[in-house]
Amino acid sequence: MPKVKETEILIVGGGPAGLSAASAAANLGASVLVLERDGKPGGQLIKQTHKFFGSKKQYAGDRGYQIGDLLIEQCGNNPNVEVWTDTTALGIYEDGVVTAEGQAKHLKINPKKIIVATGASEKMIAFPNNDLPGIYGAGAVQTLMNVHGIVPGKRVLMIGAGNIGLIVSYQLMQAGVEIAAIIEAAPTIGGYLVHASKIQRAGVPILTSHTITEAYGDESVAGAIICKLDESWQPVSGSEQDLKVDVICLAVGLSPLTELCFQADCQMKYVSELSGHVPVRNEYLETTRPGLYVAGDVSGVEEASSAMVEGRLAGISAACSLGYGEDIAPKLQAEALAELSELRAGPAGQKTLRGIMNLMDKGGAVC
């Protein structure tokens, strides 16, 4: 019989939300175990070269990878936090046992509380030859380039002008790669306009109301045909352009990685503003399965700054429910909630706010 690992709080995912949850809970005295699929925690933060927005409370002005290192250090310095890297959570069982695979072993963990902070996965779009080598998800380009220091090619077509498309384009330019164009099917740029402006003024065109009609190449990408879209999103005939590129990068959105929540029988709801199916949860991020919390992109795709605050909120709430820091927890929770409302108060946060309202509305259609 394999030994079962006991822990007070198990956190699945060592990205910005998971690590913030770990140190918040551990600071109140709870013992925490973090499972991280990758060899190094930090999630996507460690691949970000740009300075983050937000305020000092979310480390604004520091670059993403610097914030990642800081969160890793905070967890490393806390004796209450244990991080298992190269370990993938496999399932949450009815009796509360969580299984995982790590170092080629099947592991069993028996936590008192669980925080799911699994993040999101990239979406795909359909076009002829979208399976050719040389077509990458934006995350893959970031991993190759900013973790391994390898550029994916010489000339790139970026698809999507949301924050990820804009940021990865900028990162490619920093690595000396040419961007042929950034195309976006929507009539307006979805990402922050300051990102768009710094790319545009370096000479890279951002083409809104444009889409890819096909990729071509024998064994790998040699080019792409793009075209204009009219007001009803239909291709404008005669507007085709042939771009000679050896890389096509897809940054067409993210979906919450909610398999574990589905499996744990959390009540789920499809909320388009939150980018997919998300678990129904209360203000303190506890789902309908008691003792199971969510934080970060898995609870609705948003920015890393809010993922960190959500992580902190879930960590405090889980620790408090175990009897830790009952005197200060309410104050810390209120602070985190205030930070979240502040981050979401502007026009950029309205979509998330609508999504959360839709999610909390008990009368809606339930999956």
Added chain:
Amino acid sequence: MLNKTGIPTAEDVKKVSPSEDRLKKGPVAIIECFQEIPCNPCTEACKQGAIQPMEDINNLPKLDFDKCNGCGVCLSRCPGLAIFIVDASYSDTEAVVRIPFEYLPVPQVSDKVVGLSRAGEELGVFEVIKVQSGGQKNKTYTLWLVVPNDLAMDVRSIRLGGVRHAN
């Protein structure tokens, strides 16, 4: 227009520009931040009290041009790289434009570079007179370019990879 291309319009720029008189007096920050996003490092960077604290973190920054001395700390702190310093008092015919820079190679003092507009269009070949490193942690360089007076509010970038012209 800005939200379709990323290029601020002349009208957008006018809203954040100081008067001709103020420009002539000496260096001043131009904060080209036109979208309300949750972000406030510029307010904390300014030691002159020229960038007022924000009531709501999503507010656009408000700069008091008369309090601004063009020190450039906000330029190197702005996460959006949206702040520039313009000094129209540099000479009778020329101004200095300071721009943030995070690419390689970093130009050296007295190098000639191709200056670009907000749309990435060539405006001429200009001299770099100073290069400030952001330091170990910040890493954003500030490039000082000498440009003709009438281009001081137009030059906002340089062509990457040295003097290289578009086809």
Added chain:
Amino acid sequence: MRITEHPILEFLRGEEISFFFNGQELKGFEGETIAAALHAAGVRVLGHSHAMHRPRGLFCAIGNCSSCLMDVDGEPNIRICVEKLKPGMRVETQQGKGCLR
């Protein structure tokens, strides 16, 4: 192509090691993934699909998508985007669904 200089990041690479791709000796660095080493060597086609025999390359690079399955030291279906490179490793294009020897 490897990045030698970067305006923001520093790349601390491990020791240079040799490995084999379909019998051909290639160089990579200890600690990086097999996919990274193959990419740096200019290898983009990692295999072909079972039914249509269409070329397959790296897509997600974080172990999600299974586009990069290869045969490594005789073991099939290895996600080379997350498997670390080791000295002398034999990385082969996988034929079919692979079977354990």
